[in-house]
Amino acid sequence: MLKIYNTLTGKKEPFEPLTAGTVKMYVCGVTVYDECHLGHARSALVFEMIRRYLEHSGLSVTFVKNFTDVDDKIINRANELKIPWQAVTARYIDTYYRDMGRLGIQPATVEPKATEHMAEIIALVQVLIQKGVAYQVNSDVYFQVEKYGAYGRLSKRKLDDMQAGARVEVDERKRHPMDFALWKGAKPGEPSWDSPWGKGRPGWHIECSAMSMKHLGETFDIHGGGADLIFPHHENEIAQSCGATGKEFARYWIHNGFVQINQEKMSKSLGNFFTIREIFEKWGYREPVTAEALKYFLLSSHYRSPLNFSDQALLEAKRALDDFYDLFGRLEDSPSAKNSGKISDNDPVRKAAKQLPKAVGEFGEDFRDRMDDDFNTPDAIAMFHKLQTLVNTQLRIGFSDDCIKARDVMRSFGKVLGLFQLPVREWQFQDRAIKLEAEHLIPDSELERLIVERSEAKKRRDFARADEIRQALAAQGITLEDRPDGTTRWKR
RNA sequence: GGCGCCGUACCCAAGUGGCUAAGGGGGCAGUCUGCAAAACUGUUAUGCGGCGGUUCGAACCCGCCCGGCGCCUCCA
Numbered sequence: 001m002l003k004i005y006n007t008l009t010g011k012k013e014p015f016e017p018l019t020a021g022t023v024k025m026y027v028c029g030v031t032v033y034d035e036c037h038l039g040h041a042r043s044a045l046v047f048e049m050i051r052r053y054l055e056h057s058g059l060s061v062t063f064v065k066n067f068t069d070v071d072d073k074i075i076n077r078a079n080e081l082k083i084p085w086q087a088v089t090a091r092y093i094d095t096y097y098r099d100m101g102r103l104g105i106q107p108a109t110v111e112p113k114a115t116e117h118m119a120e121i122i123a124l125v126q127v128l129i130q131k132g133v134a135y136q137v138n139s140d141v142y143f144q145v146e147k148y149g150a151y152g153r154l155s156k157r158k159l160d161d162m163q164a165g166a167r168v169e170v171d172e173r174k175r176h177p178m179d180f181a182l183w184k185g186a187k188p189g190e191p192s193w194d195s196p197w198g199k200g201r202p203g204w205h206i207e208c209s210a211m212s213m214k215h216l217g218e219t220f221d222i223h224g225g226g227a228d229l230i231f232p233h234h235e236n237e238i239a240q241s242c243g244a245t246g247k248e249f250a251r252y253w254i255h256n257g258f259v260q261i262n263q264e265k266m267s268k269s270l271g272n273f274f275t276i277r278e279i280f281e282k283w284g285y286r287e288p289v290t291a292e293a294l295k296y297f298l299l300s301s302h303y304r305s306p307l308n309f310s311d312q313a314l315l316e317a318k319r320a321l322d323d324f325y326d327l328f329g330r331l332e333d334s335p336s337a338k339n340s341g342k343i344s345d346n347d348p349v350r351k352a353a354k355q356l357p358k359a360v361g362e363f364g365e366d367f368r369d370r371m372d373d374d375f376n377t378p379d380a381i382a383m384f385h386k387l388q389t390l391v392n393t394q395l396r397i398g399f400s401d402d403c404i405k406a407r408d409v410m411r412s413f414g415k416v417l418g419l420f421q422l423p424v425r426e427w428q429f430q431d432r433a434i435k436l437e438a439e440h441l442i443p444d445s446e447l448e449r450l451i452v453e454r455s456e457a458k459k460r461r462d463f464a465r466a467d468e469i470r471q472a473l474a475a476q477g478i479t480l481e482d483r484p485d486g487t488t489r490w491k492r
Numbered sequence: 493g494g495c496g497c498c499g500u501a502c503c504c505a506a507g508u509g510g511c512u513a514a515g516g517g518g519g520c521a522g523u524c525u526g527c528a529a530a531a532c533u534g535u536u537a538u539g540c541g542g543c544g545g546u547u548c549g550a551a552c553c554c555g556c557c558c559g560g561c562g563c564c565u566c567c568a
Binding site: 010027028029030031036037038039040041042043044046071072073152155156157158160161162204225226227228229230231232233255256257258259260263264265266267268269300301302304305306308312313315316317319320323326327330348349352370376378379381382383384385386389392393395396458461463466467470474479480481482483484489491 | 493494495496497498503504505506507514515516517523524525526527528529530531532533560561562563564565566567568
């Protein structure tokens, strides 16, 4: 039974979709005024993992992820760049898809844009006015928070508490300082749409209410986003949506934790962020390799925890994956290789290897147990490591079919996490600086020639020459491994 | 000021009432190897920020304290 931590209740709850067998989920996407940074990558990856796991569990998932493409920040950016605001949104929607593509993130089922839902937005604002929970001031429309009794439920705060310390601009036109804009009248030159209140544009939160209700219905299962959206964005979405329909809005609220740099939140305002593009460009590996290292890194801590990013942390992730791909590679190269001569029958290795079939057989169930516990990906990843060790242990004795079964299990369940999907030959093993040099210095044909020469040198016991070749290659980032069957493997 | 989260080994990180506190990295010692590499084995927290309390029993619950972070303003 899947349990999900629900921000609304502050508890892990059994997940029971509204309609058995299906899940309707909405995740706040990006406001397209700048390039995505690692924080966006985490959010995207976390919810992709959740979606995949739900699908893996046999549920049919409708996943909606929006673009907010009208907003003050977009207008500001357009002014800065002296280009039309539509050019800003078009540019950053492109870079969004470029970055998500690099990360290997699939598109959502529906990816609606705010600008394409003006009719729904305006209709929703009208309903709120009719219901008496919103009011018009000149060409603006505000939501009246005091009319919504449960305001503050999601973010666990009271209107009175917020008043006390909030640095709210004094706006005499608002009936309560926390009232927020549903519709903003347009100044000359700003993007605008016709409405009953004159030309204007939607406030920040209303587009998500309109789009989620249009594509998923008035009540749906999961609503997600970064933890910084809890207040005010999601709180206001709930107020608007429930205010309009009188029904429950989203039933489970899922929020991912922040990416941090030196223990501080990565954010635009602090200026301590890395864009996804920067990471891919600076890191030096091919994109699928960098993407997988990022995924491993981001999923190796729980989705709700803060996660400190550093070059070293990413390298650790990369190295962990090296070991998995190395194992996959050894299974492909010569699965018939035997190495059992030196292992006696009562060696502990033999006993340990006996656990492999059981571990393979129970992997699926164990995986489900851990993922069912609020998507415990770090615990799930630990299982992969355990299985990896068991396969390696078995390989010390000799190849068995269970090794292949284990590999298939790892690759198949790895798919849920977006891991272990690359062909081994596309993985890159050595550190990037060395690798970049090596690519230019040694052609494969020359490499093969040296390996043959070394192997001949070894045969005539000319170890000096053999070592000379090994060291020369090592200097260029190529590692040689002599295998039990007499062949030599190399890794860059 | 209000609300909330977190503090587990050298580093990263699971575990939230009950067998010897997962897993990874690193270190050390072995096995294997012509030498290596890789892999495997053992080892590295009588203790989970501190002090009290509840309990037969707590890293896990309660209280206080110390330290860090977040939200309350745009933010994934």
